[in-house]
Amino acid sequence: MRTRTRQVVRMLADMRHAAHCRALRAVATHEAMRLAAAEAEADAGSQEKTHEAPDTSSDARPLEAVKRGPGYH
Template identity: 95%
Template sequence: MRTRTRQVVRMLADMRHAAHCRALRAVATQQAMRLAAAEAEADAGSQAETHEAPDTSSDARPLEAVKRGPGYH
C-alpha cells in the first residue's frame, strides 16, 4: 500500500508543478502581448507626429519612363 500512496503523492506533485508552469507561461505571454501593444502604439504615435508617408519606392520615375529607358527588355 505504501507504493500506491507514494505514486499518488508524486502524481499530485507533478500535476501541481504542471499547473504552476502553465500559469507562469500564461503570465509571460500576457506580458509579451502588452509590450508588443505598447510598442505598436508608440510606433503609430511617432508616425502620426511626423505626418509623413514612408518612402517605399526606390525609383522616383514613373513606370512608363522606366520601361522606355535603356536596359529594359
C-alpha cells in the same frame, strides 16, 4: 499500501508542479502580449509621423520614363 501512498503523493506533486508551470506560462504570455501591443502602438505612432513628411526619394521618375529608358525591352 506504502507504494500506493507514494504514487498518490507523487501524482499530487506533479499536478501542483503542472499548475505552477501553467501559471508561469500564462504570466509570460500576458507580458509578451502587453509588449507586442506597446510595440505596435509605437510603430503606429512612428508611421503617422512618416506619412506627414514629404516624399524625398531621389528616384521619383514616372513609370513611362523608366520603360523607355535604356536596357528595357
